[in-house]
Amino acid sequence: MFQKKPVSKYSTFQNIWFMIKLACTSQEKKVLVISFFIALLTIIQNLLNLYVSPVILSAIENHVSIQELLFTIVIFVLMIMLVSAALAYANQNVICGRISVRCEIVNLLNKKASTTSYPNIDDMKFKKLLTKSAEYTDNNDQATEAIWNTLTVLLINIVCFFIYAGLLTQIHPILILVILSTAGISYFISQRLDEYKYQHREEEAEYIHQMAYLLNRAADFGAAKDIRIFGLRSWLEELYSKADREFTAFHRKAESVYIWAGIADLTFTFLRNGAVYAYLIYLVLYRGLDVPAFLLYFTAANSFQAGLQEFWKDLAHCIDSLLIFPRSGNVWIIRNYSVSKMDLP
Secondary structure, three states, X not given: OOOXXXXXXXXXXXXXXXXXXXXXXXXXXXXXXXXXXXXXXXXHHHHHHHHHHHHHHHHHHOOOOHHHHHXXXXXXXXXXXXXXXXXXXXXXXXXXXXXXXXXXXXXXXXHXXXXXXXXXXXXXXXXXXXXXXXXXXXXXOOXXXXXXXXXXXXXXXXXXXXXXHHHHHOOOHHHHHHHHHHHHHHXXXXXXXXXXXXXOHHHHHHHHHHHHHHHHHHOOHHHHHHHHHOOOHHHHHHHHHHHHHHHHHHHHHHHHHHHHHHHHHHHHHHHHHHHHHHHHXXXXXXXXXOHHHHHHHHHHHHHHHHHHHHHHHHHHHHHHHHHHOOOOOOHHHHHHHHOOOOOOO
């Protein structure tokens, strides 16, 4: 029979609000402030990197004085250095508050475990939730800390999306539709194909289990006598070779799927970049678009495409991996455990 996917009784936004409220109640509001500060600085850094080359090139084309050119370069260099230093400082210090919030979750889990009813000690569902909750608060890479980085990157990509889209609309709005459609189709095709191993994880686990079992049996001193007396060595080697061939075939098939995912992404990237660059070159040759503007729009198009793909990737990670389905780290499992009504009145 098919097993239904576990569904959280909390929505994605409820889980996000749970983490935000926990940061406030645990006296760690600086997590939110520094995360917003990081997003703001990153956006400013992206804008500086976007405009530095076109502005300097435009100054050179306009034959400004050497003093004015040097002043422009120095201003950009100082601004980039200042923003980079502030961003590095914020990234270095944000981890402390995130650890404190994770420790607060650990305290809630420990309180739940120490005050639960005795029948829950042998309850498999409760033990499973306890184990998973402890696993998902184990280190800095788990969901209880990674969620802040994911939300920060989402905020950055959303703001940059509108900035780059505003620049591209000055050329032609159809370019945005071309980039959105090709990038979206490429992402969803690649995402679907890249999930092959996850969709067939039980098959992979079976091969691994078979090989591990055969290795353990062959290394068991208690079975060594029987293996020699009955000549089971060749039989065990044959079984292990068969499992190994099936395991290798599984990975070859998976790699072939990943190759097609790469081919699809490469094809749509070529079509997307080709359309954008061809139109920009057309504007330069026949519509009088100057080189600084070409460089600005060229960089904006690249950044728009990259930011769009990162946005979809982080949004999928936030919804699919962090908050709803148990793949890597899940806030909802922690919440289901911490507020479970399994205790006796």
